[in-house]
Amino acid sequence: xxxxxxxxxxxxxxxxxxxxxxxxxxxxxxxxxxxxxxxxxxxxxxxxxxxxxxxxxxxxxxxxxxxxxxxxxxxxxxxxxxxxxxxxxxxxxxxxxxxxxxxxxxxxxxxxxxxxxxxxxxxxxxxxxxxxxxxxxxxxxxxxxxxxxxxxxxxxxxxxxxxx
Numbered sequence: 001x002x003x004x005x006x007x008x009x010x011x012x013x014x015x016x017x018x019x020x021x022x023x024x025x026x027x028x029x030x031x032x033x034x035x036x037x038x039x040x041x042x043x044x045x046x047x048x049x050x051x052x053x054x055x056x057x058x059x060x061x062x063x064x065x066x067x068x069x070x071x072x073x074x075x076x077x078x079x080x081x082x083x084x085x086x087x088x089x090x091x092x093x094x095x096x097x098x099x100x101x102x103x104x105x106x107x108x109x110x111x112x113x114x115x116x117x118x119x120x121x122x123x124x125x126x127x128x129x130x131x132x133x134x135x136x137x138x139x140x141x142x143x144x145x146x147x148x149x150x151x152x153x154x155x156x157x158x159x160x161x162x163x164x
Contacts, residue, residue: 017152017153018153031149038139039135042136048068048070048071048074049094049098049101049102050140051067052081053085054147057110058148060151062155062156063143064157087102097127101128104120104124104136105140
């Protein structure tokens with residue numbers, strides 16, 4: 001085989017990949033359980049902002065499409081949705097609590113780039129009590145897992161397979 005047979009053009013669709021939910025149903029259900037548990041007690045709007053931000057950082061179009069759609073349905077403004085990607089430069093669109101959650105999301109999602117800085121943790125702990133902070137961390141862990149599942153299995157943005 002030539003090297004061109006191994007390479008895929010950037011515009012070509014991904015080759016068929018496994019359906020994670022069907023191939024590893026217990027693992028899939030475990031992630032769903034973690035996702036549901038992580039959301040408990042957190043503001044639904046904040047949940048979507050965190051999921052959108054992590055999906056931006058992980059370049060997960062599937063999850064980004066899903067969570068921006070969910071945020072719109074929940075009443076989130078287009079203006080704020082557009083600003084999530086540049087939240088630091090557009091901080092005035094977000095509350096101090098949302099900014100702390102987004103900073104934590106950035107640090108945990110990109111943890112290999114420098115860990116979780118003490119100032120980011122302190123900022124988050126100033127806005128969230130221990131239970132909320134643990135829930136927020138679990139949410140960040142979960143969306144990072146979903147992003148990796150979607151990317152590794154080549155999910156297509158716009159094809160939301162959730163049952164309504």
